[in-house]
Amino acid sequence: MKSARLNAVGLLGGILVGFSLAVLLGYQASTYSKPSRFVRFNQWINPQSVFFPPFRMLEHLALSRWQPGQTVVIIAGNSIFNGVSQPVSEIWSQRLQEILGPEKYVVVNLSFSGGYPTEAGTLVAESLIRRGIPVLVVCNVATGVPGRPVGSVYGYYYWEGRAQSALLPYPPRDLDTELWESNRPEEDRRKQAELRRAAALNKYLYFQELWHHVGLNLFFTVWNFLPQEQFWRPRNDWPDPEVAPKPVELRFRSNLAEEMDIVRRGSREFGVQDEQGRWHMSPSFRDTFASTIHALIPPAVRPHLLMVLCQNAPYYRSRLTPEEQDRDRIIWEATAALWREQGIASFVNGADYEDADYNDRTHLTPSGGRKLAIRVAEEIRRMQSATNPTP
Amino acid sequence: MNPAPPPRTRLAKFLLYVGMGFVLGFFFHYLLYRIYLPVEPFIYVAF
Amino acid sequence: MLFTTYWFVWFAAIFFPLYWTCTHPVARQWCLLVGCTAFHYYFAGPAGMLPVIVLGAVTYFAALSRRRRLCHAAIALSVLALVFYKYTVFLSSGLLGYFSPELGAAAARQAQGWLPSAPPLGISFFVFEFVHYLVEVQRGGEPIRRPMDFALFSIFFPSLVAGPIKRYSQFIPSLHAGLARVELADVAAGAQRVGLGFLKKVVIADNLTLMLNYQEKHFETLNAASTWLFLAALAARILFDFSGYSDIAIGLARMMGVTVPENFRWPYVATSIQDFWQRWHISLSSWIRDYIYIPLGGNRHGAARKLLNGLIAFTLCGIWHGPAWNFALWGLWHGLGLAVQSSYQTALGPVGRAIAWVFDFLPFLSWLLTILFVSFGWLLFFYPADQAWVMAVKLLSFR
Numbered sequence: 001m002k003s004a005r006l007n008a009v010g011l012l013g014g015i016l017v018g019f020s021l022a023v024l025l026g027y028q029a030s031t032y033s034k035p036s037r038f039v040r041f042n043q044w045i046n047p048q049s050v051f052f053p054p055f056r057m058l059e060h061l062a063l064s065r066w067q068p069g070q071t072v073v074i075i076a077g078n079s080i081f082n083g084v085s086q087p088v089s090e091i092w093s094q095r096l097q098e099i100l101g102p103e104k105y106v107v108v109n110l111s112f113s114g115g116y117p118t119e120a121g122t123l124v125a126e127s128l129i130r131r132g133i134p135v136l137v138v139c140n141v142a143t144g145v146p147g148r149p150v151g152s153v154y155g156y157y158y159w160e161g162r163a164q165s166a167l168l169p170y171p172p173r174d175l176d177t178e179l180w181e182s183n184r185p186e187e188d189r190r191k192q193a194e195l196r197r198a199a200a201l202n203k204y205l206y207f208q209e210l211w212h213h214v215g216l217n218l219f220f221t222v223w224n225f226l227p228q229e230q231f232w233r234p235r236n237d238w239p240d241p242e243v244a245p246k247p248v249e250l251r252f253r254s255n256l257a258e259e260m261d262i263v264r265r266g267s268r269e270f271g272v273q274d275e276q277g278r279w280h281m282s283p284s285f286r287d288t289f290a291s292t293i294h295a296l297i298p299p300a301v302r303p304h305l306l307m308v309l310c311q312n313a314p315y316y317r318s319r320l321t322p323e324e325q326d327r328d329r330i331i332w333e334a335t336a337a338l339w340r341e342q343g344i345a346s347f348v349n350g351a352d353y354e355d356a357d358y359n360d361r362t363h364l365t366p367s368g369g370r371k372l373a374i375r376v377a378e379e380i381r382r383m384q385s386a387t388n389p390t391p
Numbered sequence: 392m393n394p395a396p397p398p399r400t401r402l403a404k405f406l407l408y409v410g411m412g413f414v415l416g417f418f419f420h421y422l423l424y425r426i427y428l429p430v431e432p433f434i435y436v437a438f
Numbered sequence: 439m440l441f442t443t444y445w446f447v448w449f450a451a452i453f454f455p456l457y458w459t460c461t462h463p464v465a466r467q468w469c470l471l472v473g474c475t476a477f478h479y480y481f482a483g484p485a486g487m488l489p490v491i492v493l494g495a496v497t498y499f500a501a502l503s504r505r506r507r508l509c510h511a512a513i514a515l516s517v518l519a520l521v522f523y524k525y526t527v528f529l530s531s532g533l534l535g536y537f538s539p540e541l542g543a544a545a546a547r548q549a550q551g552w553l554p555s556a557p558p559l560g561i562s563f564f565v566f567e568f569v570h571y572l573v574e575v576q577r578g579g580e581p582i583r584r585p586m587d588f589a590l591f592s593i594f595f596p597s598l599v600a601g602p603i604k605r606y607s608q609f610i611p612s613l614h615a616g617l618a619r620v621e622l623a624d625v626a627a628g629a630q631r632v633g634l635g636f637l638k639k640v641v642i643a644d645n646l647t648l649m650l651n652y653q654e655k656h657f658e659t660l661n662a663a664s665t666w667l668f669l670a671a672l673a674a675r676i677l678f679d680f681s682g683y684s685d686i687a688i689g690l691a692r693m694m695g696v697t698v699p700e701n702f703r704w705p706y707v708a709t710s711i712q713d714f715w716q717r718w719h720i721s722l723s724s725w726i727r728d729y730i731y732i733p734l735g736g737n738r739h740g741a742a743r744k745l746l747n748g749l750i751a752f753t754l755c756g757i758w759h760g761p762a763w764n765f766a767l768w769g770l771w772h773g774l775g776l777a778v779q780s781s782y783q784t785a786l787g788p789v790g791r792a793i794a795w796v797f798d799f800l801p802f803l804s805w806l807l808t809i810l811f812v813s814f815g816w817l818l819f820f821y822p823a824d825q826a827w828v829m830a831v832k833l834l835s836f837r
């Protein structure tokens with residue numbers, strides 16, 4: 001064999017071996033890789049800093065502390081349940097674990113800033129349900145319909161979960177996704193197609209798992225404005241940056257008009273008045289809500305879900321007119337009732353909270369978090385006896 | 392005419408290529424992860 | 439970038455094994471044509487393929503006829519298509535709008551209504567390749583007879599999007615060689631080159647881009663050292679980005695046994711602007727030289743005409759990079775630099791010769807001046823002229 005040909009064989013063989021070994025290491029990583037000292041997805045281990053925890057990492061987080069006989073309690077939803085405004089030592093999900101106790105429950109916070117109740121954590125719960133593992137999911141929502149599992153920055157969880165056959169087969173959701181995609185501009189359709197292809201490749205090649213593991217433990221390879229010149233530092237090195245909330249007298253100061261508009265819209269868009277002037281949920285919204293839940297949440301998941309409607313801070317609600325306050329109360333309660341009609345547990349939280357329990361319009365302080373944990377724990381125990389009689 | 396390299400040099404060169412290939416294999420795997428990330432790359436393309 | 443998509447990963451995973459296993463040249467060329475068409479179709483869409491098909495057909499038949507007028511008409515059509523798709527809005531708002539803002543805005547609106555949101559994929563490259571081909575055929579070159587060869591020359595996917603700009607007399611024999619036989623050594627060398635290209639593009643250039651995009655917003659607050667680092671990063675970014683892309687294109691072609699021209703040869707070690715342009719985007723600079731500068735008269739009609747030809751050629755080179763004034767100014771900057779470099783010895787007499795002697799004696803100084811000139815030029819390339827000016831002033835104030 002000529003020398004050049006021999007060297008070429010060496011190089012190509014080396015590529016094959018190197019790539020295969022990387023796949024193997026990725027597979028290994030998928031079975032154990034998770035952020036060290038994990039409490040929640042803080043800014044260093046979420047997409048804000050170009051870190052996209054893969055689906056298998058979330059699955060592993062949910063299962064790593066689980067023992068047979070326990071129920072996994074997954075916290076899903078957005079920054080409110082992620083515990084923004086609560087330092088890691090005072091985060092509400094830890095309080096919830098303490099209240100529920102370590103014997104019967106494992107609480108894992110898989111919520112992300114800006115996340116929807118149909119994304120990440122809820123999809124991981126589907127995977128656990130498929131495996132026959134007792135699971136409950138606690139999500140925060142507001143009024144209105146929940147967003148789709150695709151289309152946002154966390155949309156990749158849906159494609160990864162689907163590619164890995166981790167989700168429950170549910171044709172209405174597939175159809176809804178297809179319909180949504182077909183109505184999007186060409187650029188969005190291409191983006192979704194790319195996510196699908198990435199997920200299909202990652203099912204077998206484990207590149208997300210290996211390189212996120214490297215990013216957590218050895219070095220990170222993408223520049224980001226948060227760490228700036230220290231962008232290469234492994235993400236496990238960075239502590240959770242959440243600080244204690246500011247004094248209550250300094251809160252609720254900015255953008256009052258915009259915030260009030262958001263608070264008003266939370267009920268105005270869904271309510272109608274009858275002849276006596278009483279507020280009701282609009283019938284057309286009821287239909288939209290029912291069809292959305294039908295399209296997005298498989299029936300088998302619904303008994304495992306707890307939707308917590310997180311009310312706005314009293315500072316803002318007290319500035320509504322009496323009529324607006326009336327409407328606000330009715331629509332929020334009616335939305336919780338709509339969730340329950342769909343077979344999903346739900347309650348309105350925060351209606352009786354004080355200003356001290358909020359750091360801003362929506363995010364809870366440690367004191368608000370403690371109240372939330374107590375209320376959620378009650379509900380979880382109730383659901384537990386209904387769904388899994390012997391945890 | 393250059394004399395043929397000694398066998399040890401040829402082996403060393405071969406192993407160097409194997410090593411390079413090995414690194415490339417890992418790098419191609421890394422690329423699959425890297426191209427996923429939405430990093431708004433500068434695109435030098437005068438269409 | 440089209441090569442950093444999962445579509446391309448799937449495409450490459452299917453295409454290359456097929457290409458290598460089709461050992462018969464005819465089967466292999468059909469495989470390549472289908473691959474190139476699929477690539478073009480996916481990224482450009484059916485409407486985006488129309489220009490290359492129409493212009494390609496016109497170019498092919500015009501060259502085959504070898505009739506001077508037909509070739510001229512085909513060149514004019516290609517250039518007009520490029521101007522139409524790429525420069526109509528700029529000509530309306532930038533040029534017409536300079537004299538009459540209302541008229542310019544109205545014309546730009548009208549043009550945006552007609553035009554697709556982006557110019558057809560690769561139009562800047564395939565138009566230059568068609569022009570080169572037609573000119574060379576007129577100059578006595580043998581036209582491409584087989585439609586298949588011409589189609590592959592037109593939509594060869596590795597070089598479609600960002601070059602290198604191919605020369606048909608080199609490409610066609612190389613293509614035939616690749617279709618006849620692919621050596622394992624070519625595949626290995628190509629894979630190495632592709633890896634190098636991705637390393638430059640994805641790991642280095644994209645990270646620099648993220649950093650630069652962020653720092654640009656805070657440029658006013660940067661200290662002197664950081665502003666100079668910013669300039670260095672800007673220069674490094676374009677080199678690694680573009681040469682990385684060229685490496686990928688060259689490597690992918692090599693994996694098929696096909697050689698396409700080199701585009702970069704260590705441009706930042708250049709010790710003069712002329713030297714820089716013999717090392718930077720070589721396939722473009724040689725095209726500009728052969729099909730603009732020399733036809734304009736080159737250096738054959740005296741010093742003044744030579745300077746003017748250089749300025750025209752470089753301004754057009756700048757405009758080719760994008761329909762905006764800053765690209766034209768960047769081209770002009772290099773044109774002026776080259777004019778000064780080629781004339782100062784004569785113009786300044788003994789002083790000029792003394793300066794030239796110093797540069798010859800101290801090559802480091804020549805290199806430093808060249809790299810500074812090129813780097814300040816990148817400010818014009820990337821930013822509007824007024825912003826580039828502010829940045830340059832801050833850099834030179836050392837504050």
